Amino acid sequence: MRISELEGKRVAIWGYGREGRAALAALRWNLPSQPVTVFCSPDEATALEEMQDPALRIEIAVDAEALARHDVVIKSPGISPYASPAADAALEGVRFVSASGLWFAEPAVGRRICVTGTKGKSTTTALLAHLLRAAGKRTALAGNIGMPMLELMDVQPPPEVWAIELSSYQTGEVSDIDVAVVLNLFPEHLDWHGSEARYYADKLALVRRAAPRVAVLNAADPRLVELDVPAATRVLWFNHADGWHLREGSVYRGERRVLDARGLPLPGRHNRLNLCAALAAAEAIGLDAAALAPAALSFRPLPHRLQSLGLRNGVQAVNDSISTTPQSAIAALDCFRGRRIAILVGGYDRGLDWGVFAERLAAEPVTAVVTMGQNGARVYEKLKPLSLGDRFALIEGGEMDEAVKRALQILGNDGVLLLSPGAPSFPRYRDYVERGRHFAKAAGYDPEQISAIPGLGIA
Template sequence: MPSEFTGKHVTVAGLGVSGVPAAKVLHGLGAHVTVVNDGDDERARAQAAELEALGVTVRLGDGDTLPEGTELIVTAPGWKPTKPLFTAAGQAGVPVWGDVELAWRLRGLDGRKPAPWLAVTGTNGKTTTVQMLASILKAAGLRTAAVGNIGVSLLDAVTGEQEYDVLAVELSSYQLHWAPSLRAHSAAVLNLAPDHLDWHGSMEAYAADKGRIYEGNQVACVYNVDATDKPSTEDLVRAADVEEGCRAIGFTGGTPGPSQLGVVEGLLVDRAFVEDRQKNAQELAEVSDVDPPAPHNIANALAAAGLARAFGVSAAAVRDGLRAFTPDAHRIAHVADVDGVAYVDDSKATNTHATEASLAAYESIVWIAGGLAKGATFDELVTGAAKRLRGAVLIGADRALIREALARHAPEVPVVDLDRTDTGAMLQAVQEARRLARPGDTVLLAPACASMDMFTNYNQRGDAFAQAVRELGA
């Protein structure tokens, strides 16, 4: 069946998890597809061979030149807007979409009713919140999936054979930048803190791209009442152009006001989607139903509940979905207790904002930190956590930045600086942390840094920590 893409010359920028599916889908819709890619390694050549066998043109090692005749670019989300390819596209009047934009425009192309999107973004907590949301939606008997930046392709979700009632969609700032026409049923921005500023150029640009998720919302814009950073998530709601009747719904770790969800005496409660919300509240779940019940994870659960309630899900389904949810590895995961000391793996805390939340969850901490700082500074983080720190063990390429912040703002905290970046450093770090810890303490891996100086990714870093802890208890 002919489509708007039939005969159109489309350039797909970047191979990989988004580029290859995009190229296949567009080719299947009758487009003339050319893929350009910066790299020319073994993996890229294998992907190129797969696409060329279908009739797709692939140019390896040249991601900057705009192919002649291009009428549309579909880009991998990580490609920077400043890339020469996009400069040339702008000069030629060629639109640039991301894979999310393509997926949004392909909804219902096969004649099926498009599934609404409940969308989530934020600096931290996106994946957990989307997985919680999907668990709640499934508990309500809805056909759903957690998709998007979470690793399950949106293109597969909207073009595959499986039909859905609603999708729980995780979106990064990169993806939102390239998704101009996205209009979600309801959306949430969990939090905002400086991140990926090298890509966006400024905090203002980063926040603006996050705020795109609220544009055109139909039912609810869910925001973080407790956020103090500027711009706040509430500021982004105020700036959004939404459909008539769309509501601003807050979530808070404290007592909720009208049109908010929050916590009262160990209960998650809803004062947004109830009759006479000035006077009434609906119990949704107990704090103990959230795993783990750390403050930042309670916030994730409330945001997920807000989106689910906006879609009409019952309070009972919220409770059942939260109880059924199991968090992914390396997200504030309890590994073991050894000699009265808890060992917790939060290797996913790759920036200061995530680490701040992790440190706030425990009273007395031996902190294992360090790695690639990505331009971050640590003074504010250390100042806020100083009273909770029993000690610190530092690893990785940029550990000196954390050591200097500790010296300025927590000079009484003992610091072990491990001058090594091999993967075996984690075992020594755990051993040093054990020496500093006392019964009742928590040894917390919350690095506040990326992992690639020492490890393949944060998963491998967390696995190394868990293995080292197991060796302690052997």
């Protein structure tokens, strides 16, 4: 649905976070007198009232009946369409769209490259934007990474290429794209999607439904190997010997060694595979990716993603607050293999199986595991049998400050203090950024210095 099609309809915006604000701004720019209802929190309502917009209605309470008074509801990505009250309102004929969906419905200006995956999508999208800019392309870095595309819709001159990160909440409304990049798939956000099967289906809509001109896929992911790709979509595989892949610490394109990966400012094999995906995406739009590869050496890593905060009293503090699955916590451990590690795990309990994490610790114990958050007790009980015989210290840390204190006591003057929770941050924190900032403060670092995402917007 295009923005112009909203004229004369009963329109609501549900949620006034960044995408909600971008949606309201776009409506006011294109349809200045259009009546709009905003469903929001009391704090957000105060800010909206200060706008003194006579065509704006503000409501705090939201239920199916209130939603059903509207023809179209522009909802925030975090609101599931599969649960009440959205599902109930949909049965009454309400059409739900998102700010991202509105943007994709507008005529394409510039080439669109969309990146998704259970993990690594922010880093890959930022890497891609960095490479495109190194090629002299005016590039927009936007989407789930922290800037809604609607905020950039009327920028002049427009970008030549869009590097867009998409979460599984957003992939269902994508259309008219040049390249879709899918990095990996394993269970996440099951509370939003309702089932593992639906999560995969929603994620893969970026390929199946959007039918991109090129799909860049991970050859090591069995679900992607088996994916039924639209006939008109060409596939470029990465993590495969014929394409962009890793070999003996280097990045290869087929049999050609292109880059010594040891010089990259990104720890871990998974991040080097993210570079392979970004190079494949650049190649997919006709660029000489091999010539661009050395530009990755000047990439500035994103905050809260294996972010080294510094070294203090012999202990390196690493902020991986973006980690929301056990698999991502394992990947973080792999980056510091051979060192003394105290890892902080736990957060919102989505019922994910921590068996894979337990298997990793059984094979390669760490110095200490400190559990915290809503699922901390469950993770503690899962790991307790493994900690017997002093294989590693297992501590119930409670809240962040106590967890950091206990971990530092165990490490003494040597090791890695690693926040890689393997679980979402809410309801204790607003988001993973707030959690990472709290960790930095508890570890003795300035939280104001760690959260800026380099390269957002158009450059």
